[in-house]
Amino acid sequence: xxxxxxxxxxxxxxxxxxxxxxxxxxxxxxxxxxxxxxxxxxxxxxxxxxxxxxxxxxxxxxxxxxxxxxxxxxxxxxxxxxxxxxxxxxxxxxxxxxxxxxxxxxxxxxxxxxxxxxxxxxxxxxxxxxxxxxxxxxxxxxxxxxxxxxxxxxxxxxxxxxxxxxxxxxxxxxxxxxxxxxxxxxxxxxxxxxxxxxxxxxxxxxxxxxxxxxxxxxxxxxxxxxxxxxxxxxxxxxxxxxxxxxxxxxxxxxxxxxxxxxxxxxxxxxxxxxxxxxxxxxxxxxxxxxxxxxxxxxxxxxxxxx
Amino acid sequence: xxxxxxxxxxxxxxxxxxxxxxxxxxxxxxxxxxxxxxxxxxxxxxxxxxxxxxxxxxxxxxxxxxxxxxxxxxxxxxxxxxxxxxxxxxxxxxxxxxxxxxxxxxxxxxxxxxxxxxxxxxxxxxxxxxxxxxxxxxxxxxxxxxxxxxxxxxxxxxxxxxxxxxxxxxxxxxxxxxxxxxxxxxxxxxxxxxxxxxxxxxxxxxxxxxxxxxxxxxxxxxxxxxxxxxxxxxxxxxxxxxxxxxxxxxxxxxxxxxxxxxxxxxxxxxxxxxxxxxxxxxxxxxxxxxxxxxxxxxxxxxxxxxxxxxxxxxxxxxxxxxxxxxxxxxxxxxxxxxxxxxxxxxxxxxxxxxxxxxxxxxxxxxxxxxxxxxxxxxxxxxxxxxxxxxxxxxxxxxxxxxxxxxxxxxxxxxxxxxxxxxxxxxxxxxxxxxxxxxxxxxxxxxxxxxxxxxxxxxxxxxxxxxxxxxx
Numbered sequence: 001x002x003x004x005x006x007x008x009x010x011x012x013x014x015x016x017x018x019x020x021x022x023x024x025x026x027x028x029x030x031x032x033x034x035x036x037x038x039x040x041x042x043x044x045x046x047x048x049x050x051x052x053x054x055x056x057x058x059x060x061x062x063x064x065x066x067x068x069x070x071x072x073x074x075x076x077x078x079x080x081x082x083x084x085x086x087x088x089x090x091x092x093x094x095x096x097x098x099x100x101x102x103x104x105x106x107x108x109x110x111x112x113x114x115x116x117x118x119x120x121x122x123x124x125x126x127x128x129x130x131x132x133x134x135x136x137x138x139x140x141x142x143x144x145x146x147x148x149x150x151x152x153x154x155x156x157x158x159x160x161x162x163x164x165x166x167x168x169x170x171x172x173x174x175x176x177x178x179x180x181x182x183x184x185x186x187x188x189x190x191x192x193x194x195x196x197x198x199x200x201x202x203x204x205x206x207x208x209x210x211x212x213x214x215x216x217x218x219x220x221x222x223x224x225x226x227x228x229x230x231x232x233x234x235x236x237x238x239x240x241x242x243x244x245x246x247x248x249x250x251x252x253x254x255x256x257x258x259x260x261x262x263x264x265x266x267x268x269x270x271x272x273x274x275x276x277x278x279x280x281x282x283x284x285x286x287x288x289x290x291x292x293x294x295x296x297x298x299x300x301x302x303x304x305x306x
Numbered sequence: 307x308x309x310x311x312x313x314x315x316x317x318x319x320x321x322x323x324x325x326x327x328x329x330x331x332x333x334x335x336x337x338x339x340x341x342x343x344x345x346x347x348x349x350x351x352x353x354x355x356x357x358x359x360x361x362x363x364x365x366x367x368x369x370x371x372x373x374x375x376x377x378x379x380x381x382x383x384x385x386x387x388x389x390x391x392x393x394x395x396x397x398x399x400x401x402x403x404x405x406x407x408x409x410x411x412x413x414x415x416x417x418x419x420x421x422x423x424x425x426x427x428x429x430x431x432x433x434x435x436x437x438x439x440x441x442x443x444x445x446x447x448x449x450x451x452x453x454x455x456x457x458x459x460x461x462x463x464x465x466x467x468x469x470x471x472x473x474x475x476x477x478x479x480x481x482x483x484x485x486x487x488x489x490x491x492x493x494x495x496x497x498x499x500x501x502x503x504x505x506x507x508x509x510x511x512x513x514x515x516x517x518x519x520x521x522x523x524x525x526x527x528x529x530x531x532x533x534x535x536x537x538x539x540x541x542x543x544x545x546x547x548x549x550x551x552x553x554x555x556x557x558x559x560x561x562x563x564x565x566x567x568x569x570x571x572x573x574x575x576x577x578x579x580x581x582x583x584x585x586x587x588x589x590x591x592x593x594x595x596x597x598x599x600x601x602x603x604x605x606x607x608x609x610x611x612x613x614x615x616x617x618x619x620x621x622x623x624x625x626x627x628x629x630x631x632x633x634x635x636x637x638x639x640x641x642x643x644x645x646x647x648x649x650x651x652x653x654x655x656x657x658x659x660x661x662x663x664x665x666x667x668x669x670x671x672x673x674x675x676x677x678x679x680x681x682x683x684x685x686x687x688x689x690x691x692x693x694x695x696x697x698x699x700x701x702x703x704x705x706x707x708x709x710x711x712x713x714x715x716x717x718x719x720x721x722x723x724x725x726x727x728x729x730x731x732x733x734x735x736x737x738x739x740x741x742x743x744x745x746x747x748x749x750x751x752x753x754x755x756x757x758x759x760x761x762x763x764x765x766x767x768x769x770x771x772x773x774x775x776x777x
Contacts, residue, residue: 035520049340103738110730117724276539283528
C-alpha cells in the first residue's frame, strides 16, 4: 500500500510534465492537423535554456533564493522557447501548409534531428547536471515496515506550477478573443479567415503557447531530475504524444488526463513489473490506444468523409 | 521569409532589404543567445559552469543577417524575374525533355554502378580503394536497397512506415543468431531472414490496418522502438547492448575470403588481399538492390501493384471497387519488410558484428527521408536521394582539411546529422514532392499522359481508353 501511494505521488508528478508537453501536441494537431514531431526536442531545448539561465542566475548574479531563481528561469525559458518554436513554424512548417499531407511531418522529423544535433554540437554530448535544490521532503506516513511515503518539495512545486499555468492557459483559451480565434481556426480555417481572423497569426500564437508550456515542462523536468542531455527530447516527446492520443487528440483536458495516466502507468509498471521495460509499456499503450481507441478518452470520433 | 515575389522586379528596395536584415539579425540573436552565446562546461570540481562565446555568436548572427540581406537584394528579385519569365514561356522543363533525360540517366547510372569498383581501384590503388568501395559504394547501396524496399510501402501503397528499421533488425538478428547457433551459410539464411522479416511485416501490419496517415506513422514508430527495446533488454537471446560478434562472413559460393590455402585468393591464384571480399560484397549488395528494383518494376504492372497505387490515391474508392484493402496493405508491408530482411542479413554479414545501436529510430527516419526526398514511388529519385544523403554525410568524414581552417579540435563528422536534418527541412520546403516529382499512377483511364495537362482533360482526345506509363 505504501509503495502504491508513493508511486501514485511520483506518477502524478511525472504525469504533470507529460501533460504539459501533450498540450503542445494536441493544440498543434487541432489547429493544423499535423503531428509536430519536433515538439519533444523543443521541450529538450527549453530544458537547456532553463539550465543556462539557472547557472547564469546562481553562479554569475549570485541569487541565493531558489524560489526567485526558479521564477525567473521559468519566465526566461518560456520567452526564448516561444521564440524558437515561432521561428520553427515560420521556417519549416508554414511554407508547407496546403502541401501534401506528409510533407509537414517529414519536415518536423528533419527539424527534430536538427534540434537534437544542434544542441549536441553547441553544448556537447555529455549529460548536464545541476546541483540539487528543494531537496526537503515531507514524510506523510511511517509504516511499521519502515517504508516511508514522502512528498518532496520539488514534487509540490511541480504540481503547483503545473496547476497554476493550466489555469492561466485554460483562461486564455476559453475566455479571451485570442482563444476564440484559435478555436475557430481549429473548426474551419477558411471560414475563420473569411470572418476576419488572421489564420497565420493564430497558428503562430498556437505554436508560441505550445512552446511556453513545453518550457514549463522543461524547467520542471530539469528541476525534478537535475539532469538533461541532448537526447532527452525523443522519448518524453513520444510519451507525451501518447498522452495526447490517449486523452483524445484535439482535446485540452484530454491531454492533461492522458499525461497523468501515462505518468502513472510508467511509474506503476516500473514499481511492480520491470523497470527495463518501462518504455516498452509506454509504447505499447500508444499502439493499443491508436488501434482500439483512436479517438481517445475525450476526443470526438473521427468521421470519414468522402 | 515574406514574399517579395510581388514586388517590382527591376527596382531593388534597399531600405526594405535593410529593415528585413535588421529584423532577421534580431531574431537570430534571440534564437542563438542561450545555446550559442553560453556554453556549459564542467570545471575541475566537476561542477557545471558557464563560458561565454560572444565572438561565435556575433559571427553566426552576422552570417545569417548577411545571407538575409543578399537574399533580399539579389535572390528575391532574380526569383521574381524568373517567375515572370517562366510564366511567359510556359513550363520551363518540358516533360518530354525530362523523360528523355531520365531514359539516358538510368543506363548511365547502372553502368557507373557496375564499373565503380574498377574505377575506384584504378584511381585509388588497392589500398585506398577498400575505403571508397566499402564506405561509399556498399554503404550507399545498402540505403538504396532499404529505400527501394520502403518505397513499396510508402511510395507505392502510401503507408507511412516510421518503424521500417525493425525489419532490418529482424533480418540482421535472424542471420546472426541462426548462423551462430546452427552454422548455416549466408546463402541459406538470406531467404530465411527475408521470410522472417516478411512474417514480422504481416504481424505488425495486422493491427494497424485501420490506421492512416500520421497515426499509422506513429504506431509503426512505436513498434520499431518496441523491437529495439526488446533487443536491448532480452540479454540471454540477443546479448543486449553488447551485441553479437563473430558473425560468419559470406563466402564466394562456399569459398571463404581468407588467407588460407582454401581461400578465394589461393584458389584463383591471386595474392591475398581484403579487397576481394569488399568487391564481392559490393557486387552482392548491388545484385540485391537490382533484384529489389526489378521486382518493384514488375510488381507495379501486376494487379497487386496496381492495387497498391490505387490504395495510395484513394482508399475509399479502392474499397468501393472491391479491392481487398486488407490483403493489399499486408502484401505491401510483407514485401517491404522482406527486402529490409535481405538488407539486414547482408548488413550483419558485412559488419560481422551487430548491436541494437544500429537500429535506432534515426535509421528509420533516414530511410523515410531518402524515400520522400527522392520523390515517393520514383526508383531513380530514391537512388539519387540515397547517394546525396548518405554519400554527402559520408564525405563529411573525409573533410580533414577543414581542420586547418577551424583548428585541430574541429570534427566535421559531428555535423553530419545536423546537416542531414537541416537538409530534410530545406528539401521539403523547396520541393515538397521530392527531388524527382512523386510518381503518378502507372495507369490512367482515359487520361492524358502527363498530369501537368490534367486540367485540360476534357478537351484532349485520347485514341485508346487506357494509357500506360513505364519506368
